[in-house]
Amino acid sequence: MISSRTCAATEKKGYRYCADDILCAHYALKAAPNAHSLLDLGSGIGTIGLAWLAQQPRGTAKVTMLEAQDVSVSLCRRTLRMCQVQDEVELRHADLRDQDSSSLGKFDVVTANPPYLSRNAGNLPDNSQKAYCRHELRGGVAEFCAVAKDAMAPGAVFCMVFTTDASLPDVLQALQQYSFAVQRRVDVLFRGNLKSVAVVCSLERGCTRPAVDTLNVQEEDGAWSSDYISLCAEMGL
Template identity: 25%
Template structure:
């Protein structure tokens, strides 16, 4: 187990020593989602719960959050992180499969759904021998289409879906979202640094009617040698000291 301890008031994040470990993508997703975060929030595939924890600090209008996780060990980490960082009434971890019609969360009641889905498609690319890492990277538990179907089911009528994916999967996102009656409202390309091609894209989706799509200014992740840009550094300071 690895913990990110901090000074008083900072988040303490517990996660597996080996296996799934959250990446900078979770930080980017939380920062992108925060302006749209109010009311009830659902995290599909919460892992150790990092996105909900960050949103609980970044979004004062967030009332409560539910993190659904299919892997028992990761769900236990999320439960511990929610309990130790509190307040307990706001964040709750649920072990379950959000693709199934089971009681993991109440349909049609969430104002925001967030997801940091696996980067690759099942059966594509190099396999990882560690089960947690394989599930996190190659979508063996959930396809993109299944993610959209679940989000559409759990969202309130005016709710939004926020996610981060490789930029190359953007056409797949457009097609998959359209099939469940959703469209892209906002997108923000993410570049490792100025001059580099976009590697990721942050997306905000909603039900299609009346939604206008707009592209936000790009996010350049690094400034200088190995240093995150101020926008990202500000969020990282929530769970580590930083300067």
């Protein structure tokens, strides 16, 4: 059980949702507009799943969240109560590496914003939320791909956003290893620099070289771009 004092400390120093979460939910919606079920792997405080659910007619869709961190699970449960969506969201407190593939079920969409630094890359943050969000302490892209593949219904899509601190060739190799075909790729720019990459994948044969789109999120002066503002407005933010 996580105390209110621990949660309060985490809120001040821990993980906050970011543009990558919003983009992951957005591209999931665009890739599968008729989806009724979503699985979010490593769901953290629940941003991706809740942003996706908010765009669905009430009572027509279900979200399953899988998260291992005690603090994140506690904060997410509080959010679910405040938003009164407990009946529409199943929050599983578990390590994705320990999941029996048959226990999760099948989903129309699977999403993930996995950690991007190896266990030994630099110093671990003192805050546990930041450490697990950034470092592959419970597995990396390959582990996320393995679970995603087993949880996808026929015709489902897998949407993933990862920062460019991760090696793009390594990520693409992991996707290929688990038979994913990249259907869409978006390079995400902040202040003119490539910061993140979003991919939409399927288990069906796709483009060998999908078109690469570009989204500029933040201008050189730090202001949000008009494209990102429009995207957020479309998401109700």
